Amino acid sequence: MLLEDTASRPNAPTTSSTAGKLIVAMLFLTAIGAFYFFDLMAYLSLDVLKANRDKLLTFTEKHYWSAVGLFILTYITQTAFSLPGATLMTLTGGFLFGSLWAALYVNIGATTGATLAFLASRYLLRSWVEQRFGNRLAAFQEGFRQNAFNYLLTLRLIPLFPFFLVNLLSGLTRVNAGTYVAATALGIIPGSLAYTFAGRQLSTINSLAELASPRLLLAFTLLGLLFLMPVVYRKCIRDSKPE
Numbered sequence: 490m491l492l493e494d495t496a497s498r499p500n501a502p503t504t505s506s507t508a509g510k511l512i513v514a515m516l517f518l519t520a521i522g523a524f525y526f527f528d529l530m531a532y533l534s535l536d537v538l539k540a541n542r543d544k545l546l547t548f549t550e551k552h553y554w555s556a557v558g559l560f561i562l563t564y565i566t567q568t569a570f571s572l573p574g575a576t577l578m579t580l581t582g583g584f585l586f587g588s589l590w591a592a593l594y595v596n597i598g599a600t601t602g603a604t605l606a607f608l609a610s611r612y613l614l615r616s617w618v619e620q621r622f623g624n625r626l627a628a629f630q631e632g633f634r635q636n637a638f639n640y641l642l643t644l645r646l647i648p649l650f651p652f653f654l655v656n657l658l659s660g661l662t663r664v665n666a667g668t669y670v671a672a673t674a675l676g677i678i679p680g681s682l683a684y685t686f687a688g689r690q691l692s693t694i695n696s697l698a699e700l701a702s703p704r705l706l707l708a709f710t711l712l713g714l715l716f717l718m719p720v721v722y723r724k725c726i727r728d729s730k731p732e
Contacts, residue, residue, distance in 0.1 A: 583688020
C-alpha cells in the first residue's frame with residue numbers, strides 16, 4: 490500500500506532529498522553569512538589592491554602556478570556563492586597574469602562558479618517552481634529552452650542583467666546544463682578581456698566606476714542584441730506562415 494501511494498506521487502519529496510537540500514542551503518547561507526560577518530568586503534577595494542600590488546606580483550613571480558590555482562579557486566568561490574568582487578578579481582587577474590592569460594583563468598573560474606550556482610538553484614528550487622507555477626510557466630519554459638543559447642548569450646553580454654541573478658534564475662528553467670555552460674563561457678569573453686586589459690593599467694584607475702564607460706556598455710549591449718536576431722528572425726518566419 491505504501492509503495493502504491495509513493496508511486497502515485499512521483500514528485501513527492503523524499504526524506505533524503507529534503508535533507509540534501511537543507512545541507513546545500515545551509516552551506517550557501519553559512520558561506521554568505523561568514524563573508525559579511527568577518528567583514529571581508531573591506532578587503533575588496535581598489536585601494537587595498539593597489540596597496541598590496543607589489544606583494545601580489547612578487548608572490549606570482551615566485552609561485553606562478555600556485556597563484557593561478559588560488560586565483561581560479563577564489564573566483565569559483567566568489568561566483569558560486571554570489572558574493573561581490575568579480576570586477577576587482579578580474580582586474581587583479583589582469584595585472585598579475587596579463588590580459589589574455591587572465592581572461593582564460595577568469596573564464597574557467599567564472600564559468601565553473603556560475604555552473605555550480607546554476608546547479609544549486611536547480612536542485613533547491615526548480616521542483617518547487619514547477620509544482621507551483623508549472624502550468625502558467627509552461628509556454629515561457631518551452632520558448633526559453635528552444636532558444637536558450639541565444640537568450641543566455643544576450644543576458645551574459647548586456648551589463649543590465651546582474652551575473653549572479655542570471656545564474657540563479659537560469660537554474661529554474663529547463664535549459665540544458667551543457668547549453669548553459671557553453672553560452673556562459675562564450676558570453677563572458679568580451680567583458681573578461683576588457684577588464685583584464687584594464688588591469689594592466691591598474692595604477693591609472695582611480696575608481697571602478699571609470700571602467701563602465703557608456704561606450705563600453707553600449708558596445709556590449711549591441712553585441713548582446715545581435716545574438717537575439719536569429720530568434721527574432723525565426724519568430725517572424727513562423728508568424729508569417731499561413732495557418
